[in-house]
Amino acid sequence: MAISIEDHHLPYETHNLYDVKFFDDRIHTLVTHTSSFVNTWIAETQQKLLQNNNHAHRPLIVGLDVEWRPNRFRQIENPVATLQLSAGNACLIFQLLHCPTGIPQSLYDFLSDMTYTFVGVGIEGDVRKLTEDYELSVGNAVDLRGLAAEKLGDFKWNKSGIKTLAREVLGKEIEKPKRITLSRWDNAWLTTAQVQYACLDAFLSCKIGESLLAA
Known part of the structure; x- marks a missing residue:
């Protein structure tokens, strides 16, 4: 099977x-709602990014995506529940909505660092929602749709989703089940299907960004 997930079933609440x-x-x-684990993930990721990238030739690329409980009523806008970041083969799913101690300063600093390029599909909307809901700002955000249109020389990519871009840029097929897209992202415990979905959105954003920016 091309896509699968292994749950390590750690005996922790954090x-x-x-x-x-x-x-x-x-x-x-x-997957965590605890600031200390976010701090550690960011520190380890920054070290790996610096080791694996040549600053003179390519940017430091991080895939970014968010999820929130679907809005059932027009007058109610649910806040972002999870922030997904992916760099290399490491992914963080931070459950901001359930963080008991507040968002760590390391995340504010990481997202606003102009030496990183954060990439995603429709990333402007995600960034705006992060700012409105949590006062998180992203210093250098690049929408993969516009990047694909520029690099592939066709404006049709401006309306593409991640499924289409993954197939065109990476040659990989992925499914986006609507039952997962519209699921309860505000639950304290995510299902394995939600974790897989959220992880792949950020991971594929990173890989598509790497491929397009290297072209």
Whole structure:
């Protein structure tokens, strides 16, 4: 099977670990609502990004995506429930909505750092919602749709979703089940299907961004 997930079933209230298998990639995924684990993930990720990238030739790329409980009523706008970040084969799913101690300063600093390029599909809307809901700002955000239109030389990519871009840029097929898209992202415990979905959105954004920016 091209896509699968392994739940490590850690006996903790603060976090859990998963391995998401996507074709030949194994994505190590941390799900947490606890600031200290976010601090550690960011520190380790920054170190790896610096080690693995040549600053003179390519930017430091991080896939970004968010999820929230679907809005059932027009007058009610539900806040972002999870923030997903992916760099290399590491993914963080941070449950902001359930963070008991507030968002750590390390995340504010990481997202606003102009040396990183945060990429995603429709990322402007995600960034705006992060700012409105949590006063989080992203210093350097690039929409993969516009980037694909520029690099691939066709404006039709301006309306593409991540499924289409993954197929065109990476040659990989992915499903986006509506039952997961519209599921309860505000639940304290995410299902394995939600974790897999959220992880792959951020991971694929990162890989598509890497491929397009290297072109």
